[in-house]
Amino acid sequence: xSVMDAFRDDVAKAVADALSKIxxxxxxxxxxxxxxxxxxAVPCFILARSMKRSPTDIAADLARYIEPRGTIASVHAVSxxxxxxxxxxxxxxxxxxxxxxxKDRYGYLPPKGKTVNxxxxxxxxxxxxxxxxxxxxxxxxxxxxCLSRCGYDVTTEYYVNDVGKQVVTLTWGVSxxxxxxxxxxxxxxxxxxxxxxxxxxxxxxxxxxxxxEISSMLRRFENGDPEVISNVRRTTEMMxxxxxxxxxxxxxxxxxxxWESKYIENGDxxxxxxxxxxxxxxxxxxxxxxxxxxxxGVHGMNKxxxxxxxxxxxxxxxxxxxxxxxxxxxxxxxxxxxxxDQKLGSKQLMCALEILSSNKMPEPMFYxxxxxxxxxxxxxxxVVVYLDDLIDESVEYAYSEVKARRNxxxxxxxxxxxxxxxxxxxxxxxxxxQPEKQLVFKWSEALNFDGNSGPFLQYSHARACSILRKxxxxxxxxxxxxxxxxxxxxxxxxxxxxASVIASAGEERxxxxxxxxxxxxxxxxxxxxxxxxxxxxGDAKDARxxxxxxxxxVLNNVLECLGIGAPEEM
RNA sequence: GGACGGGUGGCCUAGUCAGGAUAUGGCAGCAGCCUCCUAAGCUGCAGGUCGGGGGUUCGAAUCCCCUCCCGUUCGCCA
Numbered sequence: 001x002s003v004m005d006a007f008r009d010d011v012a013k014a015v016a017d018a019l020s021k022i023x024x025x026x027x028x029x030x031x032x033x034x035x036x037x038x039x040x041a042v043p044c045f046i047l048a049r050s051m052k053r054s055p056t057d058i059a060a061d062l063a064r065y066i067e068p069r070g071t072i073a074s075v076h077a078v079s080x081x082x083x084x085x086x087x088x089x090x091x092x093x094x095x096x097x098x099x100x101x102x103k104d105r106y107g108y109l110p111p112k113g114k115t116v117n118x119x120x121x122x123x124x125x126x127x128x129x130x131x132x133x134x135x136x137x138x139x140x141x142x143x144x145x146c147l148s149r150c151g152y153d154v155t156t157e158y159y160v161n162d163v164g165k166q167v168v169t170l171t172w173g174v175s176x177x178x179x180x181x182x183x184x185x186x187x188x189x190x191x192x193x194x195x196x197x198x199x200x201x202x203x204x205x206x207x208x209x210x211x212x213e214i215s216s217m218l219r220r221f222e223n224g225d226p227e228v229i230s231n232v233r234r235t236t237e238m239m240x241x242x243x244x245x246x247x248x249x250x251x252x253x254x255x256x257x258x259w260e261s262k263y264i265e266n267g268d269x270x271x272x273x274x275x276x277x278x279x280x281x282x283x284x285x286x287x288x289x290x291x292x293x294x295x296x297g298v299h300g301m302n303k304x305x306x307x308x309x310x311x312x313x314x315x316x317x318x319x320x321x322x323x324x325x326x327x328x329x330x331x332x333x334x335x336x337x338x339x340x341d342q343k344l345g346s347k348q349l350m351c352a353l354e355i356l357s358s359n360k361m362p363e364p365m366f367y368x369x370x371x372x373x374x375x376x377x378x379x380x381x382x383v384v385v386y387l388d389d390l391i392d393e394s395v396e397y398a399y400s401e402v403k404a405r406r407n408x409x410x411x412x413x414x415x416x417x418x419x420x421x422x423x424x425x426x427x428x429x430x431x432x433x434q435p436e437k438q439l440v441f442k443w444s445e446a447l448n449f450d451g452n453s454g455p456f457l458q459y460s461h462a463r464a465c466s467i468l469r470k471x472x473x474x475x476x477x478x479x480x481x482x483x484x485x486x487x488x489x490x491x492x493x494x495x496x497x498x499a500s501v502i503a504s505a506g507e508e509r510x511x512x513x514x515x516x517x518x519x520x521x522x523x524x525x526x527x528x529x530x531x532x533x534x535x536x537x538g539d540a541k542d543a544r545x546x547x548x549x550x551x552x553x554v555l556n557n558v559l560e561c562l563g564i565g566a567p568e569e570m
Numbered sequence: 571g572g573a574c575g576g577g578u579g580g581c582c583u584a585g586u587c588a589g590g591a592u593a594u595g596g597c598a599g600c601a602g603c604c605u606c607c608u609a610a611g612c613u614g615c616a617g618g619u620c621g622g623g624g625g626u627u628c629g630a631a632u633c634c635c636c637u638c639c640c641g642u643u644c645g646c647c648a
Contacts, residue, residue, distance in 0.1 A: 035591060043590055045628075055628085080628095081591070124648065164648050260648095288646045300572045302644040309646040316648045340642050343574060368575075368641065376641095401610070421610090432596095433583070436575055438641055445582070445597080449610055452583080452596040459610045467607050508587095516584065519595075530603090530612040548607095570610080 003071065003094030004496050007086045010070040011040050015082065018065035019047075026050050038076075038083030039493075045080055055080030088489060089480040095496040096478035099550040107498035107557055112151040117327060118144040120337035121247065121254065122159040125239040126166045127194035129246050131385045131441050132377035133339065135367045138430045138563070140337040141252045142511045143365070145561045150506035155331065157256040159323060162236040163264065164316065166197075168218045168228075171235040172210075173200030186388060190242025193235070194379065201380060222264075222313050229261065246387050250423060251563045258327075260319055268322035269314045272356070276307055276321075279355045286310050296351045305348040317345050321352045324362055328353075334362040335509070339369060340436075365509055367435035373442065385441060395422030397447050398455070402570060409569075420565035421455050427564050428454030432515040452519050454564055457555060460522035464552035465568040467534050467545070474545045482543035487528040491547065494524045495554050502561070518558040525551045 001009075011030055019025060026047050033041045044055040044062070051058060059077035066075045066082075073087040099106045120140020123133055140156065148154045161167070173182070173196035182195035203210040220228045240257070247253070263269045273289070276282055281291045287310030293303045307318040327334050338346060346364045353361060371377060377384045398421035402414055409417070429446055433439060449455040483492065497517070505513040534544045559566040 029588085031590085033591075034585090034594080037591075041591085045590065048628080079591070126648095161648060166648060286646085290646090298573085300644070302573075306646055311646085313646090315646070340575070342643095344643055345648090347574090366575075366642095371641085405608080405610080434576090437583085438576055440582095442582090448582095448597065450597075451610090453610080455610055456596095459608080463608060463611085470607065512584085516595080523595085526611055527613095529607075533607070535607050569608080 002098060002496065002499060003086075003090055004500070006094070007071040007084075007090070008040060010072050011042070011084050014066045014069070014072060014075070014084075015042055015062065018062045021065045022061055024051060033081075033083070037078060038081070039086040040084045042082040042084075043080065044082060048080075088484075091496065092480035092483050092489070092492050093478045095492050096483075096546060096550055099495065099553055100476050100478065100546060103553060104557060106553060107502050108149050109151040109499065109503060111153075114152055114332040115155065115330075116147055116152040116333040116335060117155045117157055117331040118147065118335045118337065119157045119159055119327070120144075121243075121252070122161070123243065124161050124166055125236045125243065126170050126197050127239075127379045128188075128190040129243055129387045130377050130379060131387055131390055132369045132371065134387050134390075134426075135370060135430055135435060135439070136337055136339065137247055137250060137252045138427050139365070139367055139435055139511055141250075141563050142427075142431050142514065142561065143335070143337065143506070143509060145563060146502060146506035146511060146514065149502045149561060152333075152506075155256060156254045157258060157327070158254045160236065160240060160257055160259045161316075162233060163221075163260045163319065165214070165218055167232050167236055168221060169200050169204065169214055170197040170239070171228075171232045172214050172217055173197055174235050175231065176200075176213075186386075188242055188245065188388065190239055190246070191386075191388070193239050193242065198380060224264075233259075233261070246391075249391055250387070250427065251565075258323065260323070263319045263322040263326075264314065268326065269319045272318060272322045272325070272352075273308055273314060275356055276318075276352060281355055287312075291348075291352065291355065293348065293351050296347075296354070298347060298351070302344055305351065307352070317348050317352075320345070320349050321356070324349060324353060325356070325358065328358060328360045328362070334360070336362050336364045338364055338366055340366045341369075342366070363509075365435065368438045370430075370439045370441050373440055390426060390446060391422065393443070394426050394447060395419050398422040398425070398449070401449060417567050417570050420567050421449070421458060421570060424454035424458055424559070424562075424564040425449055426454075427562060428457070428515050431511055431562060434510075434512050452515075454515075454562075455570075457515075457518045457522045457559060458564070458567055458570060460525050461552060461555040461559065461566045462568060462570045463529060464525065464548050464555065467548050468552060469568075470535060471541075471545050475542045476546050476549070477542050478546065479543040482540040483547060485528075485532050487524070487531045488544075488547060491521075491524040491528045491551065494520050495550055498554055498557070514558060514561055518555065518562065521551065521554055521558065525555070 015028055028042050030040055030042055044058040047058050048055040059080055059082050062082055063075050063077040068074055071087050071090045072084055074085045076083045118140055121137040123129055144154050144156045177196050177199050182199055184192040184195045217228055277289055283290055283292055288306055289308045290304045290306040293305055307315060350361055395418055398418040402418050501513055501517040505511055534548055537544055556566045
């Protein structure tokens with residue numbers, strides 16, 4: 001048990017004992033106060049009603065019955081609150097020794113023996129990833145890393161939509177349009193291919209013959225024509241290779257790629273249709289089958305979820321049901337990171353799974369699209385910022401910043417560091433904001449390297465590394481008697497919260513807590529750095545170096561959890 | 571029109587589910603700090619009707635009702 005947990009336990013026991021002494025067993029809450037007046041506090045307002053006494057009286061009375069013991073250093077009654085201070089020695093020795101001992105595993109929760117799958121990104125393989133959807137891989141990858149630290153056995157998965165009009169249109173374009181006409185802005189597979197997709201789309205609007213050819217291809221695809229299917233598959237694979245390059249540059253690697261066409265080929269989608277047809281919620285309209293979701297709280301126009309066309313072919317969400325039956329059978333928990341446009345589809349999916357008596361449900365997590373000041377991003381309209389371009393800009397900006405500060409680094413080293421910084425800035429800036437919040441992309445904000453930013457965390461980490469590098473060998477020690485400065489105490493207190501932050505970020509799926517926490521650590525460290533000398537600190541040197549090492553360990557772990565590199569110098 | 575999400579200083583943002591002390595940070599602004607471990611930093615100042623209105627409560631950014639603005643969605647598309 002960590003020292004913070006022990007402290008909370010001690011407070012709970014002390015308050016319960018004191019309450020029993022004044023003849024009460026009322027339930028109470030322990031909260032972490034926003035002020036520095038206490039480490040933990042028990043508000044007595046809740047007790048006031050049942051005890052029919054003023055909160056001030058109750059707090060004062062309880063305080064008299066509580067003596068400092070265990071990790072409790074003191075207790076004071078302040079305007080209706082019972083304020084507890086934690087014993088500094090216990091806090092510091094407990095936290096520092098735990099970090100020194102567990103090192104890079106500090107903050108990890110014990111294995112749960114459960115598997116969880118995080119499906120994320122899954123963008124349509126018809127064009128490069130743009131910033132509008134960039135939240136998906138970043139949130140998904142960070143969540144996966146949080147859950148892994150929470151003790152789950154995590155798998156990440158990309159669902160490749162290689163079925164339908166969009167990929168067929170792309171494939172038609174690649175086969176029928178000359179490469180001299182389809183000009184790309186950037187020589188990279190996905191950018192090269194999207195040029196064909198754009199032209200093909202334009203042609204379907206202006207030329208009915210093209211439109212008819214694509215429809216015919218689509219019919220052949222759905223009838224299982226092996227030539228069309230393999231053509232589509234080949235194009236999609238090429239596109240996906242381009243997307244993977246971008247993801248990889250962002251530090252995102254996925255474990256499993258599942259192809260949508262699989263559920264047509266193996267008959268799973270067909271089985272779903274047959275099972276759904278027998279449900280009491282099923283109905284038929286001109287040969288097309290649907291579910292009436294009125295009883296599931298879906299009302300109005302969208303209560304009807306159509307799961308087959310009148311020609312009997314399946315629809316996207318139908319195949320998604322088959323996919324989820326498969327996925328749910330593979331893992332204990334299934335989490336889907338989805339754009340907010342998927343809300344209705346996700347609801348329909350879950351209703352269908354319930355109708356099919358699924359004993360588990362996927363847990364959807366929605367994010368709002370990133371828009372531009374001039375409006376929604378659109379690949380087809382060319383109102384778009386591609387992730388590849390953002391990466392280039394950010395890395396280039398990082399390069400100019402490093403070059404302005406350092407003249408002792410080799411070109412190679414500089415390129416390595418600036419890549420880490422540029423990517424770190426992007427990932428941090430996106431994941432720091434609650435996913436459901438609308439986000440307008442601005443270059444000035446995306447390239448902010450100060451304050452609440454990725455580079456700020458990286459800089460603090462590099463500072464800690466620099467001190468440790470200069471220190472050379474030293475004796476690791478948890479010695480509270482040498483760490484008495486207020487900044488040292490504050491820093492230790494922040495470090496001690498790591499495990500609880502990881503737990504909330506993972507279990508409650510609040511990934512934005514991680515960057516906030518990282519900022520808190522970096523900030524506390526920089527204050528300590530400015531106020532307390534480390535290398536020239538006499539007999540406190542080992543204790544302080546140990547604290548610096550603890551900070552480096554936590555910052556490194558936070559950065560890793562965010563999928564951001566932790567440079568040792570910058 | 572229905573459903574779901576968002577609205578917090580000039581800008582961005584935490585806190586809202588589980589109501590409590592002076593509403594969290596950052597950017598931009600102003601004033602300071604490098605003979606000392608990386609100034610991408612630190613210190614201080616200034617800046618707030620928590621969209622608006624009612625209600626519940628000893629106490630509301632937080633809960634309830636109404637309302638306004640923004641986003642998403644309401645295909646036999648994916």
